[in-house]
Amino acid sequence: xxxxxxxxxxxxxxxxxxxxxxxxxxxxxxxxxxxxxxxxxxxxxxxxxxxxxxxxxxxxxxxxxxxxxxxxxxxxxxxxxxxxxxxxxxxxxxxxxxxxxxxxxxxxxxxxxxxxxxxxxxxxxxxxxxxxxxxxxxxxxxxxxxxxxxxxxxxxxxxxxxxxxxxx
Numbered sequence: 001x002x003x004x005x006x007x008x009x010x011x012x013x014x015x016x017x018x019x020x021x022x023x024x025x026x027x028x029x030x031x032x033x034x035x036x037x038x039x040x041x042x043x044x045x046x047x048x049x050x051x052x053x054x055x056x057x058x059x060x061x062x063x064x065x066x067x068x069x070x071x072x073x074x075x076x077x078x079x080x081x082x083x084x085x086x087x088x089x090x091x092x093x094x095x096x097x098x099x100x101x102x103x104x105x106x107x108x109x110x111x112x113x114x115x116x117x118x119x120x121x122x123x124x125x126x127x128x129x130x131x132x133x134x135x136x137x138x139x140x141x142x143x144x145x146x147x148x149x150x151x152x153x154x155x156x157x158x159x160x161x162x163x164x165x166x167x168x
Contacts (some may be wrong), residue, residue, distance in 0.1 A: 002133060004085055004088065005021075007081050007084065007085070008081065008085075009021075011077070011078060011081055012093045014077070026041075031127070040054055040057070040058060041086055048103075049100065049103060049105055052053075052096050052099055052100050052103075053096075053100065053107065055092070055096045056093055056096035056097060056107050057091075057095060057110050057111070059089045059092045059093035060093065060109060060110060060111045060112050060117075061111060062085070062086075062089040063086060063090060063093065063112065063120070064112065065110055066082055066086040067086065069082050070082045070083060070086065071110075074133055084128055087126040087128060087130075090120050090123070090126060091125050091126055093120055093121070094120065094121060094125060127134075
């Protein structure tokens with residue numbers, strides 16, 4: 001989840017948007033998200049099965065939200081991040097449902113229609129490539145300070161900096 005949070009945070013930085021996060025885990029600037037979080041924490045805190053079912057519900061919510069965002073976006077960098085998050089959420093949903101099955105529970109989708117749910121559950125786990133866009137500061141071949149995209153520059157720039165791993 002930290003990687004997912006950082007990928008979105010990097011988009012916020014790249015596009016110079018205001019960050020709606022509070023920086024404190026479990027707190028939110030959006031009151032609706034705060035209420036949802038509190039409700040899910042209560043629902044998922046009873047038993048292991050409650051936690052697994054709540055986790056599956058969260059992934060259903062994420063999948064639906066991300067599908068809407070993908071449909072409304074044309075920016076390739078943002079689409080790659082959204083599609084990566086979507087792939088991760090589908091994998092997480094598969095894992096929650098598989099674990100519930102081990103415990104003899106059948107998860108019934110709460111938000112998704114049964115056909116969409118079954119399509120996800122019956123598909124194999126998805127893998128992602130680890131290539132991506134990294135920006136950073138470093139030294140070019142001559143030893144001069146330089147900054148830029150390390151994987152797309154003609155100046156072999158290596159360095160550290162913030163970046164996005166698009167397909168992880």
